[in-house]
Amino acid sequence: MHADLDLRLRGPGGAERTCAMHEFHIGPYMTAVQPTELLKEVRFKLKPGGGSAHEKVERRAGDFAIVAASAALWVQGGKITDAGLACSAVGPTTMQITRAEEMMVGQAPSEQLFAQAGAIASQDVSPSADGRGPVDYKRHVAGVLSKRALVKAAERAGR
Numbered sequence: 499m500h501a502d503l504d505l506r507l508r509g510p511g512g513a514e515r516t517c518a519m520h521e522f523h524i525g526p527y528m529t530a531v532q533p534t535e536l537l538k539e540v541r542f543k544l545k546p547g548g549g550s551a552h553e554k555v556e557r558r559a560g561d562f563a564i565v566a567a568s569a570a571l572w573v574q575g576g577k578i579t580d581a582g583l584a585c586s587a588v589g590p591t592t593m594q595i596t597r598a599e600e601m602m603v604g605q606a607p608s609e610q611l612f613a614q615a616g617a618i619a620s621q622d623v624s625p626s627a628d629g630r631g632p633v634d635y636k637r638h639v640a641g642v643l644s645k646r647a648l649v650k651a652a653e654r655a656g657r
Contacts, residue, residue, distance in 0.1 A: 502545070549653065571652050585623050598618040
């Protein structure tokens with residue numbers, strides 16, 4: 499999924515550069531945008547049969563997420579042709595759940611498939627315990643939200 503997403507940055511004198519999404523988040527509250535640059539635009543290739551969804555758990559509306567999951571699916575002929583799944587607030591940066599993405603491609607969308615992807619997400623995140631919850635809680639929530647986001651993304655893709 500991320501190969502089709504580019505960020506355009508503009509610097510002094512109108513100089514522009516392109517940054518791939520997987521290179522954009524470099525640390526907690528840190529991006530690849532330099533002090534003299536602005537994020538100008540986000541470009542992504544539109545593909546038919548796509549749907550996406552974002553789920554998060556927070557203490558109060560507007561708070562930083564305790565855990566969040568974002569999913570995008572492209573479905574054609576009853577099979578997933580491309581998939582994107584990422585979790586945030588469960589690692590130093592947003593974490594792409596590559597194992598789940600790869601496992602879903604070529605499969606028919608289903609609750610069972612999305613539950614498997616959620617289980618992978620809960621294994622692959624690396625949360626820290628803090629005032630918002632312990633590690634095992636955050637891993638569990640990452641799995642639940644990943645499955646929930648994938649179900650919605652599939653519905654929106656016209657599964």
